[in-house]
Amino acid sequence: MAISISPMMRDDLDFAVALTDAESWGYLRSDFERLISLAPDGCFVARGTLRRVGIITTTQHGDYGFLGTLIVLKNHRNTGIGEALFAHAITYLKDRGTKTIELNGVFPAVSLYRRLGFYDKYLSLRFVRPPSPCDSQPGKLLTVTTGEIVRFDREHSQIDRSAVLTRFCDDFRDSLFAVGDGQLSAYAFVKPRADGSVAVGPLVAKSPDVAVALLKTILSRFHDKPILIGIPEMKTPFVQALVAEGFFYKCPSLRMYSGAQLDLDDCTYGIISPEKG
DSSP states (O other): OOEEEEOOOGGGGHHHHHHHHTTTTOOOOHHHHHHHOOOOOOTTEOOOOOSSEEEEEEEEEEEEEEEEEEOGGGGTTSSHHHHHHHHHHHHHHHTTOSSEEEEEEEEEHHHHHHTTEEEEEEEEEEEOOOSOOOOOOOOOOOOOHHHHHHHHHHHHHSOOOOHHHHHHHHHHHGGEEEOOSSSSEEEEEEEEOOTEEEEEEEESSSSHHHHHHHHHHHHHHTTTEEEEEEEETTTTHHHHHHHTTTTTEEEEEEEEEEEEOOOOTTTTTOOOOOOOO
């Protein structure tokens, strides 16, 4: 099937949301609006002769890039469209100077990603907590500026996510949680999803104890909604805390990388979202 690949435009967003709805990824139209506003030429649509057939998105933080939301219409899969979108996005990121590209791979696609030069990094665990009572008491929250969030995140993630975090601070200020004894020691955003649930991420903290304290504060406010979070597998104490607070395992994905391997996750207890890292 002959296809063309072009940047995602606003009139493509209903199609993009429909694809993510079919995969139960919970995207809102505003999620795609945010992606294309941050990178107007960094998200792509594959088009056949008569219709759109697939999408892929990219996010770039300096010389670090991330691939997300690679989806092809079900009746057009296994025809090379996904691989063409993937290659197009990789070329885009490399042309813009990225030295490391990461993704969260669903297991049916892992063999493709390995064949295209990606290596396994760790399991990206996924948890969900159904609405249920919660005994957690809210902790004292800090009032922080966007600049404080950006500086804290840069120090503890070792990459510059300032563009994305600035936008998150604008869009989700009412559900930004920050804690610390006079000085910021952890923060998290809680973002709405299309199905009425909420997703926690990113959650960055100086220590597991602080991450757990922040989690309990979030639960005290959102316990009446389904809550989703994605976590690097090596965060064992935090995983144990999630289970103790009523979270259940969902099928994980595999964090993979191409290029220089970076250790960015010492202080990451909640990734931005399962498909965005």
